[in-house]
Structures are given as structure tokens and as C-alpha cells.
Amino acid sequence: MLVTGKGGVGKTTTAAAMAVESARAGRRTLVMSTDVAHSLGDALDVDLRTSPTWEQTLPVEERLHAQAVGSRTSVAADWGTLRDYLLTVLDSVGVDPVVAEELTALPGADEISALLTLGHHATSGRWDVIVVDCAPTAETLRLLALPEVLGWHLDRLLPAQRRLLTAMRPAAAKAAGLPLPDGDVLDVITTWRAHMADVRALLTSEHASVRIVLTPENVVIAEARRILTSLSLHGYAVDAVVVNRVIPVDDDPWRAAWNAAQSAGLATITSSFHGTPVLVAPYLAGEPTGADALADLAGQTSALDGELAPLDAPVRVGGLRVEADGDEFVLLLPLPLARSGDVDLARRADDLVVDVGGVRRVIALPSVLRRCIVKNAGVRSGQLRVRFVRDEEVWPRGR
Template identity: 90%
Template sequence: MLPAVTHPVAPGVVPAAAPRVVLVTGKGGVGKTTTAAAMAVESARTGRRTLVMSTDVAHSLGDALGVELRTAPTWEQTLLVQDRLHAQAVGARTSVAADWGTLRDYLLTVLDSVGVDPVVAEELTALPGADEISALLTLGHHAASGEWDVIVVDCAPTAETLRLLALPEVLGWHLDRLLPAQRRLLTVMRPAAAAAAGVPMPDAAVLDVIATWRAHMADIRTLLTSDRASVRIVLTPENVVIAEARRILTSLSLHGYAVDAVVVNRVIPVDDDPWRSAWNTAQAAGITTITESFHGTPVLTAPYLAGEPTGVDALSDLAAQTTCLDGQLPALDAPVRSQGLRVEADGDEFVLMLPLPLTRSGDVNLARRADDLVVDVGGVRRVIALPSVLRRCIVKNAGVRAGELRVRFARVEEVWPRGR
């Protein structure tokens, strides 16, 4: 079962002792696992207690480290790779299974009550997003444990990473609306509600599991959008890969996550050989596009080595050869500089601002839905629960300026008279 939720500090506040968390992602095949592993090795060898986690179902982290790394059955089980460096592979069955059993038993009861075949019911109750939920809960456990100075997360390719990072807010949004209503039904009118619906109502144990997940997700969301966490994008200097990296930068910003650097991997050393010279020219053009696209974000380059960097010594050598090409990479211990969602007063009106780099006004669709603002950028959507001051306002206009979405709200005089 999940451990009890404890708040050593006020909810929504990141403890000063929280570890530095770096999530590494990129298009499949660009070398993100090797990059994450090299970063973790370097961190450990500079004296930091470091954990490198794999949330990618392919789990090639063990291959990169040169160790046998199996999916961990529990949160606590990590593998010692070298002094101050541990590794862990997280899967759908890591720790979350016991709690999911409570929900699954309830769903099976519901499906049986409406006549669904038991075999079909078994298939229907497979937990959607189990890998993502397990990864987040495991990360939250390690972040709160006090055992680590740095946690490096080898994430799945970009689409899966976006689902992973959107989950805390999305799941929280739904659970915040589900739990109060369900608890009222349980305490006031459960028998009548069950009879009216024709299906059994969830008992307290089911809602307790959901509430525990909700509390953990809130803490994880707070950590990952704090100055202790960032995302590092790995790419190669190829047009298709660069285009996807540009899209993920926008999507990460939409959800409030900071990108602290991009790593251009597999840069071929300059050579007089005609074949390599052709690649040098193509890669130079790609690197120029990258530095222009990610202006303001440090750009690192890692060489295309003569052999595959496998094992801690080879990874350490790769980290040593990874250099900063553009900008200045802050020390790993330094706070992450990020400017997420904010609201400022402008006379009698208010302006909601959200960074959306590489975006134009025509790329954004907005919709107001009760107390929420729905922002859609290229099919990636975020539902923003509006702060109370904006719930009494209407959207006056919106646009993107200098890579930032600005939504202007005007007061509704009937509910907020002028002068108040």
C-alpha cells in the first residue's frame, strides 16, 4: 500500500532539502538514456548522492551502465552501481499494484452488476497510465526520502514524457471534482444513490486510495515546477529531430516545466575526409538552427564517439567531453530559473501570462469553461484552474507576444463592482 501522506512543511511548499531533479527526454534513438546515465555518473563522481531512474518501458539504462537492471518491485529497491550512484527501473507493477487492487476490485464489481463477462471485465480493468502513475509515485517517494542529492530520470520518448508530466495536474483536476461528490454520497445517501444508479457505490477504502494518489500528485507537481527541477532535451542535429524538440519545448512550457538545457548528441568531429566533411556541413547547419531556436537556453554538445559508451568509465568520459556551446549552464546545485504561469493586475483589469516559446497567436486556441481556462497548442491541451480573482472576470482578449501568451481579463461589474 502507499505510505501515509505526510507534509513536513506546508502543502505546496518544496522542502529546502529537496533533491535536484533532472528529467531527460528526447525523440527515440537520439541517445537520451546514454546522456542521462553520463550525467548521473558525473554527479556521483563529484560527491553527490545520485539516483538515476528509468521510466522508459524499453529500460536500456542497465545496458548503458553495464549492469543488470530489472524492474523494481518496490519503491525502495535500487541497485548500487558505484559509490554514491544507484539505479532503478520503474514499471507498471512497481509498488502501485497493491493500491490498484482496491480500485480494480470495485470496478470488477460494477462491471459484474451490469452483466459484463468476467473475462472481458478483466481486460477492461487494466489500469490506464499505470507506468506513468507508478513512475510519478516512485519519484515522489525518492524526493521525500532525504536519501538523494540528485535524481536523474531517464524518461520515455517525448510523447510519453508529455503524458507523464501532464498527469499530476490532469489527474488532480479530475479527482478534485470527483472526491467531494463521492464522499457526500457515501455519508448521506449511498444506498439511495446505488439503487438509483443500479451499480454499487465505491466504499471508503476506494476513495481513500484515490485521495492518497491525489495528495501525492499535488506534491509531485509542486516539486517538478519548483526551482529544484528541470527538463533536459536531448536531440541530434537533424531537421526532423530538431522540429520535434521545438514542439516539446513549447509543450513543456505550456504545462509549466522549465527546460534548463538542450544536449546536441552525436556531433561528428571535424575531419578532412569527404564523407565526414559532408556530415560536418549538415550538422553545422542543424546546430545553427538549434542555437537560434533555443536562444536563452544553454546548448550543450556531445561528440559522436568511436565506440558505444557503455559502463561507468566510458560514461564519465562522455560527460567530460560534453561542452557548452551556447549560453552558460548553471551549476547543478543552483536554483532553476523559470517563469511559469503568473497573473498581474493592470489597472482595473488582470493579465494572465504563460510562456509559450516558438509559438504564434494563430497556434493557440483558448476556451473558457466555467472556472477553467482551456489552452490548446498544436493539439496539446492544458486545463488551467483559474485563481479566484479571475473567476469573477471575463476574457477580454488574448495573444502571443515575444513567446508569451497574454490573456486579458476584465471584471464583471455585477459580481465585482468597481472600487472593490
């Protein structure tokens, strides 16, 4: 269960409350923080520091462990192999060693470490439930896009590099004027590629989902709507939205004004997320810190619209698919809340680039569509439909 939302909406508190509730219901539960500005320990009222290894977790109470993941969590050893190679390359072109040290800081280290650690825990057999307190929206989308993006690049890089290393390494290195990576470097990259593929398969399976946290305010609701569309673009299922800090209704004039504003916001939310369960959590009199307070918050969280499935129920995943329609083919991709004007498409060789409001996904086309050209495209009923027809030059009729 990945928990995300706009910064400041109570995402960490919600994730921690879910984890406490899960553990006290008898499930072996791990709550992980992938946010650089870790505040999970503050919510749980424990001294939680960035873990140096995948395995190291902090016991909070019976059946509940916590972990904060950072750029130095376990990935450091593998990164050393790549870093040494990059330092060699930079030295060969005359870059000052001090500058080279700065240039070889691992880009995306936090995201890579988080995904590798999550993959480790998901396959370890130690946990029944893993709750991930993700970073705010932009960082979460970058995190979830990384496995596919990295895989796309490595699939194109590695075969060529392998051939160079085995067939013409000395000549290629001389022609390039740069040292080529050796087998150890490519082995590390290949291992990362395999891990990323496994993590993406897990996160887009029926065993994983995303929960969006928001407050009933127009600006926050607008961003939550965009999050839903962007997550669907990348194939991730949202199982519920949690509306946090809902002020209890009473006769106080000041609170009554807030009640009216929040009531309008809740109506917008139930309309926008129709078909997705909407939960509401009250604005408490005090800050919920510590396991008991978090359990109380979870107990006061209730369904406003729809029915939340049990945690162990399979998640309904509606990802990309291709259907035949006579002699034509239709690529279908769920994009809830999107309109045709929000979507830009571009065909690039064997890939289809889909951009929705600045969030982009590069889709490697199935083999049947590589021999086709795009006829038309549009968004209808929350679904992108791209129609393909045969390219007669490469796929003539009768073949």
C-alpha cells in the same frame, strides 16, 4: 533532472552519463528509467530489471544507484482496492468475468507508478541528485501532465462522492443501479491525489528541471522546439539542451559533408533555444556502455552556447502568473517559440483550456478571474497574454 527527447537521439546514454558524472563528483545519485522499453541497464552495462518496490534500487558503483520503474512498482497494492471495486461494478452490469479482468488493467499505470516512485525518492533524503531517463516525447508529456489532469478530475469527483457516501449511500446506489465506492476506495484515490500534488509542486519548483536531448537534424530539431513549448505550457523549466552525436571536424570528404550539415543544424539550435544553454556531445568511435565510457562521454560534453549552472543551483522557474493592469487583469504564461496562430483558447466555467499544437492544459482560474470575462489574447515575445475584464453581471463596479 528529467531527460527527454525524440526516440533514438541517445537520451538514455545522455541520462546515464550525467548520472555517472554526478556520482563521481561526490553526489549520492539515483538514475531512474520510466521508459517502458528500458535500456538504462544496457547503457550502464548492468542487469537492471523492473523494481517491484519504491525502495529497491541497484548499486552500480560508489554513490550511484539505478532503478527501472514499471506499472507493477509498488502501486499494485493500492490498485488492488480500486480494481476490486471496478470488478464489482462490471459484474453488476453483466460483464463476463474474463472480459472484466482485461477491462480493469490500470490505465496510465506506468505514469502513475513513475510519479509516485519519484516522489518517494525525492523526499527520502537518500539522494543528492535524481536523474530520470524519461520515455520519448509523447509519453513524457503525458507523464508530466498527469499530476494536474488527475488532480483536476479528482477535485471535482471526491467531494460529491464523499457526500453521497455519508448522507445517502443506499438511496444513491439504488438510484444509480450500481454499487458506490466505499471509504477505502476513496481513501486510495485521495492519497494518490495528495501524492500527485506533491510531485507536481516538486517538479515545477526551483529544485527540478528538464533537459532536452536532440541531434542536429531538421526533423529532430523541429520536435525539440515543440517539446520546449509544450513543457513551458505545463510549467516545467528547461535548463539546457544537449546536442548529441556531433561528428568531429576533419579533412575526410565524407565527414566534411556531415560537418557542413550539422553546422547548419547547430546554428538553428542556438538560434531557436537562445537563452537556454546548448551543450554538444561528440559522436564517439564506439558505443559508450559501462560507467567508465559514460564518464568519458560526459567529460567530452561541452558548452556551445551559454553557461550551464551547477546542479545544486536553484532553477529559474517562469510559470503562470496574473498581473493587475488598472481595472483589468492579465494572465501570463511563457510559451517560447509559439505563435498566436498555434494557440487555441476556450473558457469553460471556472477553467481556461489552452491548446498549443494539440497539447492541452486545463488551467483552474484564480478566484479573481472567475468573475471576469476574456477581453483578448495573443502571444508576444514567447509569452501568452490573456486579458480579462470584470463581468459586470457578477462583479459590478464599486464592489
